[in-house]
Amino acid sequence: xxxxxxxxxxxxxxxxxxxxxxxxxxxxxxxxxxxxxxxxxxxxxxxxxxxxxxxxxxxxxxxxxxxxxxxxxxxxxxxxxxxxxxxxxxxxxxxxxxxxxxxxxxxxxxxxxxxxxxxxxxxxxxxxxxxxxxxxxxxxxxxxxxxxxxxxxxxxxxxxxxxxxxxxxxxxxxxxxxxxxxxxxxxxxxxxxxxxxxxxxxxxxxxxxxxxxxxxxxxxxxxxxxxxxxxxxxxxxxxxxxxxxxxxxxxxxxxxxxx
Amino acid sequence: xxxxxxxxxxxxxxxxxxxxxxxxxxxxxxxxxxxxxxxxxxxxxxxxxxxxxxxxxxxxxxxxxxxxxxxxxxxxxxxxxxxxxxxxxxxxxxxxxxxxxxxxxxxxxxxxxxxxxxxxxxxxxxxxxxxxxxxxxxxxxxxxxxxxxxxxxxxxxxxxxxxxxxxxxxxxxxxxxxxxxxxxxxxxxxxxxxxxxxxxxxxxxxxxxxxxxxxxxxxxxxxxxxxxxxxxxxxxxxxxxxxxxxxxxxxxxxxxxxxxxxxxxxxxxxxxxxxxxxxxxxxxxxxxxxxxxxxxxxxxxxxxxxxxxx
Amino acid sequence: xxxxxxxxxxxxxxxxxxxxxxxxxxxxxxxxxxxxxxxxxxxxxxxxxxxxxxxxxxxxxxxxxxxxxxxxxxxxxxxxxxxxxxxxxxxxxxxxxxxxxxxxxxxxxxxxxxxxxxxxxxxxxxxxxxxxxxxxxxxxxxxxxxxxxxxxxxxxxxxxxxxxxxxxxxxxxxxxxxxxxxxxxxxxxxxxxxxxxxxxxxxxxxxxxxxxxxxxxxxxxxxxxxxxxxxxxxxxxxxxxxxxxxxxxxxxxxxxxxxxxxxxxxxxxxxxxxxxxxxxxxxxxxxxxxxxxxxxxxxxxxxxxxxxxxxxxxxxxxx
Numbered sequence: 064x065x066x067x068x069x070x071x072x073x074x075x076x077x078x079x080x081x082x083x084x085x086x087x088x089x090x091x092x093x094x095x096x097x098x099x100x101x102x103x104x105x106x107x108x109x110x111x112x113x114x115x116x117x118x119x120x121x122x123x124x125x126x127x128x129x130x131x132x133x134x135x136x137x138x139x140x141x142x143x144x145x146x147x148x149x150x151x152x153x154x155x156x157x158x159x160x161x162x163x164x165x166x167x168x169x170x171x172x173x174x175x176x177x178x179x180x181x182x183x184x185x186x187x188x189x190x191x192x193x194x195x196x197x198x199x200x201x202x203x204x205x206x207x208x209x210x211x212x213x214x215x216x217x218x219x220x221x222x223x224x225x226x227x228x229x230x231x232x233x234x235x236x237x238x239x240x241x242x243x244x245x246x247x248x249x250x251x252x253x254x255x256x257x258x259x260x261x262x263x264x265x266x267x268x269x270x271x272x273x274x275x276x277x278x279x280x281x282x283x284x285x286x287x288x289x290x291x292x293x294x295x296x297x298x299x300x301x302x303x304x305x306x307x308x309x310x311x312x313x314x315x316x317x318x319x320x321x322x
Numbered sequence: 323x324x325x326x327x328x329x330x331x332x333x334x335x336x337x338x339x340x341x342x343x344x345x346x347x348x349x350x351x352x353x354x355x356x357x358x359x360x361x362x363x364x365x366x367x368x369x370x371x372x373x374x375x376x377x378x379x380x381x382x383x384x385x386x387x388x389x390x391x392x393x394x395x396x397x398x399x400x401x402x403x404x405x406x407x408x409x410x411x412x413x414x415x416x417x418x419x420x421x422x423x424x425x426x427x428x429x430x431x432x433x434x435x436x437x438x439x440x441x442x443x444x445x446x447x448x449x450x451x452x453x454x455x456x457x458x459x460x461x462x463x464x465x466x467x468x469x470x471x472x473x474x475x476x477x478x479x480x481x482x483x484x485x486x487x488x489x490x491x492x493x494x495x496x497x498x499x500x501x502x503x504x505x506x507x508x509x510x511x512x513x514x515x516x517x518x519x520x521x522x523x524x525x526x527x528x529x530x531x532x533x534x535x536x537x538x539x540x541x542x543x544x545x546x547x548x549x550x551x552x553x554x555x556x557x558x559x560x561x562x563x564x565x566x567x568x569x570x571x572x573x574x575x576x577x578x579x580x581x582x583x584x585x586x587x588x589x590x591x592x593x594x595x596x597x598x599x600x601x602x603x604x605x606x607x608x609x610x611x612x613x614x615x616x617x618x619x620x621x622x623x624x625x626x627x628x629x630x631x632x
Numbered sequence: 633x634x635x636x637x638x639x640x641x642x643x644x645x646x647x648x649x650x651x652x653x654x655x656x657x658x659x660x661x662x663x664x665x666x667x668x669x670x671x672x673x674x675x676x677x678x679x680x681x682x683x684x685x686x687x688x689x690x691x692x693x694x695x696x697x698x699x700x701x702x703x704x705x706x707x708x709x710x711x712x713x714x715x716x717x718x719x720x721x722x723x724x725x726x727x728x729x730x731x732x733x734x735x736x737x738x739x740x741x742x743x744x745x746x747x748x749x750x751x752x753x754x755x756x757x758x759x760x761x762x763x764x765x766x767x768x769x770x771x772x773x774x775x776x777x778x779x780x781x782x783x784x785x786x787x788x789x790x791x792x793x794x795x796x797x798x799x800x801x802x803x804x805x806x807x808x809x810x811x812x813x814x815x816x817x818x819x820x821x822x823x824x825x826x827x828x829x830x831x832x833x834x835x836x837x838x839x840x841x842x843x844x845x846x847x848x849x850x851x852x853x854x855x856x857x858x859x860x861x862x863x864x865x866x867x868x869x870x871x872x873x874x875x876x877x878x879x880x881x882x883x884x885x886x887x888x889x890x891x892x893x894x895x896x897x898x899x900x901x902x903x904x905x906x907x908x909x910x911x912x913x914x915x916x917x918x919x920x921x922x923x924x925x926x927x928x929x930x931x932x933x934x935x936x937x938x939x940x941x942x943x944x945x946x947x948x949x950x951x
Contacts, residue, residue: 122825148776351747436669437672455935463924467909494681496679525660527660528663557768562906603774618766
């Protein structure tokens with residue numbers, strides 16, 4: 064690999080995941096997430112990329128019976144986020160998430176962004192005000208909504224709603240942000256906005272994104288991982304994956320011979 | 323970009339905070355669980371009270387007499403304790419009610435679900451729900467002072483207290499309920515089943531009768547069963563208009579007390595706690611509870627089966 | 633062509649020419665029309681019957697429906713009798729009922745939807761709630777008589793009646809709470825968890841807030857039902873002739889709040905109507921009709937509000 068001086072922000076090590084019904088959805092998956100880089104997860108639907116993503120902030124804990132094996136280490140403190148003694152709520156405060164469909168709360172724009180701070184017990188009105196403004200600016204939404212912060216979030220367009228969700232995830236200064244196909248429910252113009260936004264965000268944090276759209280992965284990511292049937296087939300720099308993949312399966316998928 | 327950094331507290335404090343938070347979460351969960359348990363306690367309470375009070379009754383009265391004697395006169399000198407007259411009264415009024423409510427309710431449900439325009443349905447459904455909420459004591463008034471006098475014009479021999487009038491009123495009262503539940507079941511049948519039928523050249527009526535109704539059978543049956551349970555447990559209409567005299571008869575033109583009417587009659591009086599007459603209402607109540615319980619469980623099962631299918 | 637010929641030879645299916653098919657369709661369409669007419673007639677008939685009954689009731693009671701009727705105590709003379717003690721009793725009992733059923737019902741609904749694990753224990757609680765909603769109200773009356781009056785010695789008082797109706801209303805509140813909660817999409821909960829909310833925070837900040845309208849609908853419907861209930865209150869021992877008011881809940885001396893009214897005897901609107909209805913004199917039947925009109929108005933307004941509320945929620949919130 065060409066780049067030196069890369070810090071690993073998080074890494075999955077030999078991760079296995081089982082759903083409550085016993086299905087093994089992830090098989091021995093390992094992956095580094097580099098600091099201030101965008102890592103894309105691609106693969107056909109059902110390959111486990113979303114399942115993998117949701118391990119990072121322990122979303123699977125919400126549904127009883129799901130089981131993890133292996134580690135996801137969060138650096139620099141080397142915490143295994145999957146360990147029993149680690150509180151999933153603390154993990155989610157450090158690693159935030161943006162979902163496939165925009166899912167704002169039916170509250171005001173302001174309250175949506177402030178929610179993460181409220182949950183943290185932040186009481187100072189001015190601190191919250193500052194953070195909300197900063198997060199909305201960070202999500203390039205500030206200019207569109209600054210005069211109507213008390214409006215219901217549902218009144219925004221789909222693209223705006225998704226940027227609001229990014230602002231919500233941003234407001235708590237997360238170390239990593241997870242994106243689960245964030246543009247699949249949006250029109251092309253809104254998609255471009257979100258992509259530009261993500262490229263800007265990587266200066267502040269590390270990004271892991273699941274996408275069904277290979278062009279999107281090629282456009283925005285620095286690293287790409289190809290998954291198939293719950294296994295990690297190949298991981299490398301995005302340029303390498305898309306120009307000269309190391310594995311036949313990856314090449315077939317990239318060139319569209321697959322599926 | 324400048325950031326206003328939120329200060330993270332040191333690890334030890336954070337851990338303490340986690341422990342405290344998780345403890346509060348757990349306490350809240352337990353409090354909520356007890357609220358949910360309350361529902362179970364009510365059922366246990368009902369069974370406990372009915373069984374203990376009725377067991378006092380059955381110490382004095384043999385179960386055989388209770389279930390087979392055709393006379394019910396616990397408050398007289400010459401006391402008899404046969405539940406059959408109360409059951410016959412309950413069955414007769416319920417039968418009259420259901421022979422009105424089931425056909426009309428079903429036709430209304432099919433019409434609303436399959437024929438009525440969106441606008442008609444949207445305005446009739448709320449009215450049906452409103453009617454379900456009308457207190458039953460008011461229906462008792464109609465039975466005694468409107469329907470029975472009307473029936474007496476047709477049949478002058480009809481006594482003031484009879485089972486026909488309250489039966490009819492109970493039927494009218496239950497129509498909105500059956501129509502509403504059955505209509506919900508039919509609406510839940512997926513549209514593509516109807517489209518399949520229409521695509522074959524079927525008309526609305528054929529689709530309704532041959533496709534929608536069979537598909538919604540268990541849901542419709544649930545509506546009937548819950549309707550029966552309502553008729554059997556209905557109290558005020560019969561207490562007001564069907565008479566208070568326990569009579570073993572299935573003739574709706576006569577007056578007779580139902581299980582519920584008997585309980586009301588005794589409760590209105592001044593029976594000492596612990597007396598046999600006092601205990602007899604719990605024995606009667608137990609019979610009522612068992613009957614409605616069976617119907618409710620059957621109705622619930624039918625409904626659940628229906629819900630699982632779609 | 634070949635296929636058609638074979639079919640025509642083998643089949644006994646009736647309409648074969650286009651003309652026959654058209655005749656058949658005409659018959660079917662006529663059936664459609666006939667049933668449609670029957671359906672419309674049935675509904676009109678049912679609604680009309682009920683309308684006639686209500687109009688009859690209001691007309692019967694009309695002479696009594698004046699201000700005096702609300703400020704008079706019951707009396708031996710029909711002309712002087714009013715519903716003062718009844719509506720005061722009903723209001724106080726509703727207060728107790730509300731305090732009993734609402735917090736407990738909402739808490740139980742939240743537990744069953746958000747917390748309860750899927751196991752036999754939850755199944756039993758579920759079956760219980762469904763069954764309780766169908767238990768005849770008079771059975772609740774027997775429960776209250778045996779438990780509140782004679783086991784807990786609460787007497788034949790407002791608190792007993794309020795608790796009884798509270799138990800009766802509980803399953804209604806639980807069921808409507810659950811339905812309202814169920815309509816909130818999982819994505820909203822996940823969004824809240826993803827920023828680090830705890831379960832209780834998700835419930836308090838989101839689940840309860842967004843289902844509030846639906847829960848309120850259930851509460852109003854339950855209260856309307858409790859207001860109109862007669863049978864369980866009879867078994868608890870409501871008096872039919874009450875010519876006094878319970879002690880006021882607010883007093884002029886410290887601590888300004890008194891709970892003595894909870895221990896008071898009482899009557900309620902439906903009981904008052906029932907007792908007038910049981911009198912043979914026609915004059916009392918007029919009073920009964922007037923009381924009935926009042927009860928119907930109250931329950932119609934309450935249920936109407938609830939239905940309107942639900943309609944608005946459905947229209948406004950599209951997840």
